[in-house]
Amino acid sequence: xxxxxxxxxxxxxxxxxxxxxxxxxxxxxxxxxxxxxxxxxxxxxxxxxxxxxxxxxxxxxxxxxxxxxxxxxxxxxxxxxxxxxxxxxxxxxxxxxxxxxxxxxxxxxxxxxxxxxxxxxxxxxxxxxxxxxxxxxxxxxxxxxxxxxxxxxxxx
Amino acid sequence: xxxxxxxxxxxxxxxxxxxxxxxxxxxxxxxxxxxxxxxxxxxxxxxxxxxxxxxxxxxxxxxxxxxxxxxxxxxxxxxxxxxxxxxxxxxxxxxxxxxxxxxx
Numbered sequence: 001x002x003x004x005x006x007x008x009x010x011x012x013x014x015x016x017x018x019x020x021x022x023x024x025x026x027x028x029x030x031x032x033x034x035x036x037x038x039x040x041x042x043x044x045x046x047x048x049x050x051x052x053x054x055x056x057x058x059x060x061x062x063x064x065x066x067x068x069x070x071x072x073x074x075x076x077x078x079x080x081x082x083x084x085x086x087x088x089x090x091x092x093x094x095x096x097x098x099x100x101x102x103x104x105x106x107x108x109x110x111x112x113x114x115x116x117x118x119x120x121x122x123x124x125x126x127x128x129x130x131x132x133x134x135x136x137x138x139x140x141x142x143x144x145x146x147x148x149x150x151x152x153x154x155x156x
Numbered sequence: 157x158x159x160x161x162x163x164x165x166x167x168x169x170x171x172x173x174x175x176x177x178x179x180x181x182x183x184x185x186x187x188x189x190x191x192x193x194x195x196x197x198x199x200x201x202x203x204x205x206x207x208x209x210x211x212x213x214x215x216x217x218x219x220x221x222x223x224x225x226x227x228x229x230x231x232x233x234x235x236x237x238x239x240x241x242x243x244x245x246x247x248x249x250x251x252x253x254x255x256x257x258x259x260x
Contacts, residue, residue, distance in 0.1 A: 036202045041219040078223045097221055101186065105221040108230070114214050115171055119229035123184070123221045 041104050046096055049104040050133065053094060054140060059133045062087070062141035067132045069147050076124040076149040083143075085116035087136035093118050094135075098144075099128035124149045161255035165241045172235035172259055174206060174214075176228045176243055184220040199249050201226065207242040208235055235259055 040052035047057035068082035083093050093116070094107040105122045116134070124130075124147060131144045160179040165172055178201065185198025204216040213232045235241075237259055244254030 036217055041217070080227075082229075100221050102219060102221070104219050106216060106218045108214060108216045111213055111232075113208075113234045114230065114232045117229075117231050119227070121223040121227045123182075123223055 037107070040107075042102060043104060044102065046098055046103045046131065049096065049102075050094075050140075053104070053107065054133075054135060056140060059131075059140035059142035061143060062134070065132055065134050065141055065143035067130065067143040067145050069130050069145050071146075072148045072150065073124065074150050076126070076151055078121050079124050079130075079147060079149070080119070080121050081130060081132075082119040083117070083132040083134070085134050085136070085141075087116060087134055087141060089137045090114070090116040091135045091138075094133040095120070095122060096131040096133065097122060097124050097128060098131060100125045159255070160253045161243055161245070163241065163243050163255050163257045165235075165257055165259040167235070167237055167259060168231070171231045171233045172208075172239075172241075173231040174229065174241060174243075178204075178226045178228070178245060178253075180224070180226060180245075180247065182220065182222055182224045182226065186220075199247060201245045201247045204228065204243070204245045206230075207244075208232065209239055 037053060040049050043049035043052055050057040050059065064086045066084040069079060073079045081095055090110045092107055092109045095105040096103045097105050106120065108118045127148045129144045129146050131142055133140055133142045162177040165174045180201055181199060183196055183199040187196050188194065189196055198220055200220045201218050204218060205212060206214045214230050239259045240256055241259055242254060242256045244252065246252040
């Protein structure tokens, strides 16, 4: 008699703890992710990605952007990319790998305090251009560089 | 997922350079499990936020094409030694983490 009661209590305690955990887990991330530009990240072409991101795919080449990436990447899963710009009032820096299934890699939103510099590592499916798009003073600027990839980093 | 972030911030003249490494598998959703042949679902960091003394200095939206165990570096002005810098991330599975460091 007593044993059964113990088991019963244990069961209810465990299930209610799970319910609380699920509730907490579902509540917090949704709010954080509200602004994530899903359509831009799912776009299959560079111009679609840019249109979804900035409402325009016109990003003239600019000498004021320095895009640093290797000429040849032996491993496409880890390609170091650094974007530096001398443009003023940088609002955002976007990195695009032209021939990835979804070309948009990342977008960095800047504040007036942030300097025009960002460095990260990206995955590339195959040899293609890496494009850096910088939005400064409301205008888009870009720089591109071809990176040869010997082993792809997307899928397999 | 505690301690998934390594963050270091250092003054360089007037600007503060922040460097960070995050431990995350950054699954693209395109790879297949070699044993079962099933596609491994995408699991990647979507948002990264960096705060200096409580106000955001840089926020990033990431896709699946950021490398496994992402590296991130950027710089900003208006900081001084001893200030607090906080980095946080959230992924598409609802996981998140944050870490703080003092600027050196």
